[in-house]
Amino acid sequence: MTRQDAEGLDAADPLARFRGAFALPPGVIYLDGNSLGPPPLAAHQRLAETIREEWGEGLVRSWNEAGWIAAPMRVGSKIARLLGAQPDEVVVADSTSVNLFKLAAGALSLRPGRKTVLSEFGNFPTDLYALQGLTALLGERAKLKTVAPQDLIAAIDEDTAVVVLTHVHYKSALRWDMAKVTALAHAKGALVLWDLCHSAGAIAVDLTAAGADLAVGCSYKYLNGGPGAPAFLFVAKRHQASIRSPLTGWMGHAEPFAFEDGYRPATDIRGQITGTPPILGLAALEVGVDLQLEADPGTVEAKGRALTDLFIAEVEARNVDPDLALASPRDGAARGLHVAFSHPQGYALVQAMMARGVVGDFRAPDIARFGFSPLFLGFAEVWEAAQILCEVLATRAWDRVEFQTRAAVT
Amino acid sequence: MTRQDAEGLDAADPLARFRGAFALPPGVIYLDGNSLGPPPLAAHQRLAETIREEWGEGLVRSWNEAGWIAAPMRVGSKIARLLGAQPDEVVVADSTSVNLFKLAAGALSLRPGRKTVLSEFGNFPTDLYALQGLTALLGERAKLKTVAPQDLIAAIDEDTAVVVLTHVHYKSALRWDMAKVTALAHAKGALVLWDLCHSAGAIAVDLTAAGADLAVGCSYKYLNGGPGAPAFLFVAKRHQASIRSPLTGWMGHAEPFAFEDGYRPATDIRGQITGTPPILGLAALEVGVDLQLEADPGTVEAKGRALTDLFIAEVEARNVDPDLALASPRDGAARGLHVAFSHPQGYALVQAMMARGVVGDFRAPDIARFGFSPLFLGFAEVWEAAQILCEVLATRAWDRVEFQTRAAVT
Numbered sequence: 001m002t003r004q005d006a007e008g009l010d011a012a013d014p015l016a017r018f019r020g021a022f023a024l025p026p027g028v029i030y031l032d033g034n035s036l037g038p039p040p041l042a043a044h045q046r047l048a049e050t051i052r053e054e055w056g057e058g059l060v061r062s063w064n065e066a067g068w069i070a071a072p073m074r075v076g077s078k079i080a081r082l083l084g085a086q087p088d089e090v091v092v093a094d095s096t097s098v099n100l101f102k103l104a105a106g107a108l109s110l111r112p113g114r115k116t117v118l119s120e121f122g123n124f125p126t127d128l129y130a131l132q133g134l135t136a137l138l139g140e141r142a143k144l145k146t147v148a149p150q151d152l153i154a155a156i157d158e159d160t161a162v163v164v165l166t167h168v169h170y171k172s173a174l175r176w177d178m179a180k181v182t183a184l185a186h187a188k189g190a191l192v193l194w195d196l197c198h199s200a201g202a203i204a205v206d207l208t209a210a211g212a213d214l215a216v217g218c219s220y221k222y223l224n225g226g227p228g229a230p231a232f233l234f235v236a237k238r239h240q241a242s243i244r245s246p247l248t249g250w251m252g253h254a255e256p257f258a259f260e261d262g263y264r265p266a267t268d269i270r271g272q273i274t275g276t277p278p279i280l281g282l283a284a285l286e287v288g289v290d291l292q293l294e295a296d297p298g299t300v301e302a303k304g305r306a307l308t309d310l311f312i313a314e315v316e317a318r319n320v321d322p323d324l325a326l327a328s329p330r331d332g333a334a335r336g337l338h339v340a341f342s343h344p345q346g347y348a349l350v351q352a353m354m355a356r357g358v359v360g361d362f363r364a365p366d367i368a369r370f371g372f373s374p375l376f377l378g379f380a381e382v383w384e385a386a387q388i389l390c391e392v393l394a395t396r397a398w399d400r401v402e403f404q405t406r407a408a409v410t
Numbered sequence: 411m412t413r414q415d416a417e418g419l420d421a422a423d424p425l426a427r428f429r430g431a432f433a434l435p436p437g438v439i440y441l442d443g444n445s446l447g448p449p450p451l452a453a454h455q456r457l458a459e460t461i462r463e464e465w466g467e468g469l470v471r472s473w474n475e476a477g478w479i480a481a482p483m484r485v486g487s488k489i490a491r492l493l494g495a496q497p498d499e500v501v502v503a504d505s506t507s508v509n510l511f512k513l514a515a516g517a518l519s520l521r522p523g524r525k526t527v528l529s530e531f532g533n534f535p536t537d538l539y540a541l542q543g544l545t546a547l548l549g550e551r552a553k554l555k556t557v558a559p560q561d562l563i564a565a566i567d568e569d570t571a572v573v574v575l576t577h578v579h580y581k582s583a584l585r586w587d588m589a590k591v592t593a594l595a596h597a598k599g600a601l602v603l604w605d606l607c608h609s610a611g612a613i614a615v616d617l618t619a620a621g622a623d624l625a626v627g628c629s630y631k632y633l634n635g636g637p638g639a640p641a642f643l644f645v646a647k648r649h650q651a652s653i654r655s656p657l658t659g660w661m662g663h664a665e666p667f668a669f670e671d672g673y674r675p676a677t678d679i680r681g682q683i684t685g686t687p688p689i690l691g692l693a694a695l696e697v698g699v700d701l702q703l704e705a706d707p708g709t710v711e712a713k714g715r716a717l718t719d720l721f722i723a724e725v726e727a728r729n730v731d732p733d734l735a736l737a738s739p740r741d742g743a744a745r746g747l748h749v750a751f752s753h754p755q756g757y758a759l760v761q762a763m764m765a766r767g768v769v770g771d772f773r774a775p776d777i778a779r780f781g782f783s784p785l786f787l788g789f790a791e792v793w794e795a796a797q798i799l800c801e802v803l804a805t806r807a808w809d810r811v812e813f814q815t816r817a818a819v820t
Binding site: 023024025030032035036038039043048051052054055056057059063068095096098101121122123126128129132133134136137139146226227228231245246248249253256258260261262275276277278280284359361 | 445458472639670672
């Protein structure tokens with residue numbers, strides 16, 4: 001493909017208009033929206049209003065009058081629409097790590113008599129850490145079993161309370177078949193808890209169609225919610241009345257402002273909230289989610305797949321370095337919206353590309369990882385990023401690691 | 411005291427200059443900074459810069475280059491200075507509710523063989539709820555015992571792992587003697603976990619002098635960190651290497667970016683962090699903390715006590731309603747910086763005052779609660795608020811509950 005061909009794809013891109021909704025520095029090709037999405041332009045205004053009018057003018061009354069107290073449910077219901085969930089099945093709360101702890105504990109409570117929490121080696125570390133912390137705390141009543149991905153399905157047995165998997169792997173981008181895994185787990189009487197960090201805003205997830213039980217995810221990647229934005233969690237309606245969060249804070253109480261001494265859990269999704277909602281973080285997140293809702297999830301995924309396909313094809317077509325190997329599935333249907341290449345000089349490669357304005361990231365020991373956020377990236381940019389990657393490889397340009405922007409890509 | 415006398419106190423107030431650092435709507439006497447502090451003016455600029463420059467220009471590189479990854483420790487070390495703690499004993503993380511869970515669990519792990527978590531009836535609900543959730547999860551290995559405040563000291567025994575108390579009670583403002591309770595608990599081999607929500611930024615807490623073990627607190631009250639601002643926690647240096655958080659997220663790992671499968675806790679205060687730090691919330695919080703650090707904590711507490719004394723004296727001097735009763739300690743040394751009055755029409759009283767521009771809040775069943783933030787309140791304002799409270803009582807002006815601002819108080 002030529003650069004002109006890529007420009008032709010941009011001209012026909014139904015999502016092209018979204019680029020103008022983001023603040024991206026000129027001269028940067030940002031292939032790290034899968035780590036931290038850039039700010040939507042509207043985030044500036046929204047935060048300024050939240051501080052000046054809601055916090056400054058409304059003061060404490062804004063908990064009711066500006067809808068702060070309902071914000072976790074309101075933003076959650078919007079995220080639900082992106083995930084094929086019902087509006088009252090998703091809520092924004094805490095961090096992904098804390099939500100994993102809550103829902104894995106909740107899953108164990110839904111499957112009394114079963115002790116095993118099952119996950120895979122090499123899952124995103126915080127997922128494994130949260131499960132290690134939970135099972136250590138529970139002692140004899142739970143155990144964490146981690147197996148290789150190819151052994152996972154066979155490892156689901158009658159002691160499995162919950163299978164905890166990241167839908168799209170943070171390093172390889174390998175995508176689990178959500179409906180299939182869920183059905184197989186259900187057949188063994190187990191639940192599944194999905195980590196959607198690399199799926200939300202990227203893949204056209206359909207939690208309802210997949211029969212999903214539980215899910216968590218962060219909102220600072222493809223949802224562009226801001227650094228450390230509050231996370232979300234999903235509990236299927238059929239589980240809400242019986243699942244119990246071990247983190248019983250006042251906002252999960254059936255009547256928080258009754259100020260009772262005894263905890264009575266809300267029996268809807270609110271029962272999974274813990275402390276006071278983080279309003280500034282929620283305000284920025286809502287901007288990112290509102291923007292995402294303007295795009296069709298299927299169109300988003302299709303464009304993302306086309307971008308990753310283009311990147312892989314252009315890098316491999318140039319064939320500049322036999323040490324470079326695709327470390328993601330070649331089949332786009334089995335992949336998320338990032339692409340991993342392994343290279344012995346992976347770290348230096350990423351740094352040298354960054355010095356040329358292409359921002360990706362490195363994951364030890366040898367992975368150069370590039371994310372393709374469909375809302376703000378164009379095909380010509382991705383073509384150019386592939387070209388730059390290959391130039392860096394061809395010239396062994398590891399010398400410059402200082403970041404600087406390059407001429408704007410138009 | 412006359413209004414002129416109160417104005418004289420304002421003229422001599424060493425903290426008077428701080429009023430100009432806050433955005434407060436004209437015509438409002440804000441006696442609810444103990445629920446939600448108002449925005450410092452500098453918060454606008456700081457958030458605008460954080461979004462535009464750090465998030466927008468720096469993108470993912472800001473985790474290192476803008477100091478995001480260190481922000482929980484940096485802001486924590488500043489809060490430490492307000493609390494008489496060492497800089498590496500405080501960190502910003504999660505919510506108060508989540509931090510209570512973590513540190514109460516940690517305290518149990520520090521006192522193996524002891525099962526009792528001891529607290530008081532009527533403690534702030536989320537404190538009791540968090541402890542109920544934790545002890546329910548631990549089953550046979552822990553139990554929560556709640557007693558009346560006057561029975562608390564006698565209830566500390568050889569099975570007590572940790573005493574969990576709110577330093578300044580959210581409703582009555584009754585202040586526990588931190589050093590005395592800590593010494594008595596230590597004498598029985600127990601730890602103490604203090605909730606400093608109504609203390610931080612108000613009372614000249616000295617955790618080191620008190621020999622304190624553990625503490626948590628929110629930052630959206632007297633620290634003016636913003637609605638739902640991230641909370642803080644304190645672990646005395648001597649406990650840091652051995653205390654274990656049950657919420658093991660990647661940011662508490664000794665090397666988060668090694669992406670190891672196995673959790674290895676950081677053995678300093680970072681071991682109490684869980685997920686990705688909430689940067690927008692931390693940015694706003696740091697503004698509030700920086701402002702607070704410009705004032706001497708002893709001066710802050712002394713002014714706050716003088717404001718509460720003035721309010722009580724002016725209300726009682728007018729003696730307009732025999733049903734109004736002080737529900738806070740009369741002795742300022744035994745009180746925090748808010749004042750509670752009980753009245754059968756407490757709810758209506760608060761609403762009618764609000765219609766006249768005085769913002770307080772109501773706590774069931776009959777408490778009208780007024781907070782006196784020393785940084786932005788003046789003596790003449792407080793004098794006027796007392797006058798308005800008494801006018802409302804004298805005229806039984808329960809009719810108007812709609813909020814509106816009144817002429818500016820100068």
